[in-house]
Amino acid sequence: MTLDAQAWVWRHSRTRGNARVVMLAITDAVTGLDAEVRMGTAEIMQRLSVGRSTARAAVDAALASGELVEVEPAKGSRATLYRVPGAVGYRRGTGPESGPIAPAAQGPESGPLTATGPESGPFTGPESGPPVEVPDTLFGAEIRPPMGPESGPHHSPIEGLSEGGREYRADVAVIPAKVRPLVDQITAAGVLVAWTLAPGEWIVVEALMKRSGVDMLATAAVQAAARNRRGVSHARYFLRTWQGLPPAPEPGTVPAATPAAPARSNVIPLDRAQQPRGRVAQSADYLAEALAAMEAQQ
Helix, strand or coil, rough: CCCHHHHHHHHCCCCCHHHHHHHHHHHHHCCCCEEEEEHHHHHHHHHHCCCCCHHHHHHCCCCHHCEEEEEECCECCCCCCCCCCCCCCCCCCCCCCCCCCCCCCCCCCCCCCCCCCCCCCCCCCCCCCCCCCCCCCCCCCCCCCCCCCCCCCCCCCCCCCCCEEEECCCCCCCCCCHHHHHHHHHHHHCCCCCCCCCCHHHHHHHHHHHHHHHHHHHHHHHHHHCCCCCCEEEHHHHHHHHCCCCCCCCCCCCCCCCEEEEEECCCCCCCHHHHCHHHHHHHHHHHHHHHHHHHHCC
């Protein structure tokens, strides 16, 4: 079942970069036609030979593509249950592309071909040489490209940075054109960080831009940088904040009304100085007036 699930990824998956490698890593562990498997972050890190942040970004990119689904989240010692919907019940075909090749007919009609001339030996040119063996899994074995005039120069792979036939070094920031408006807004706000993200992380950023919008992501990044007293040095710091943002409101959505201020009361507070005094206080006032009058007569 593993080969069937991996064959679906090889032939039908549209994921690229680290997201595609994650798809192959997960289908490598599939054992049933349901295309489901439990796999934790530590195992994914081991299979991809990458760090935790790169592994998580690759999984997020695969989930964002819709070709990988999280059926059950991780709980305690139980790993996350993933499913590859496109590979459910998929079986490798037996047509001319994947089935065995029938033996060639012999002779011009049915007889054997006879060898004539110095060029009658087996032809081993670039178009008819032996097929290159592809290992059942990408992990635990080195993949060697076919050697020939059309194979091109071989470059040693750089971790997580193979995209579209080109390879980049991890210390060079190659910003995709679709993400440039977001980077420009954050930089214009005075937040200067490194943008050396892996291809899988760029895919996650593009998906978040489509969901929440450039303005919301830029505002959240500036606010997150302002809250961090130690300062932010890399754009990867914003990924977790962006993933928690809500989707952008649909066009034409009316903002919620601001709560009205409480109505002013027409009750006039009492002036305690004008309130009637008690009997004891009044008696003391009368006595003081009487004493003052007696002193005046004397």
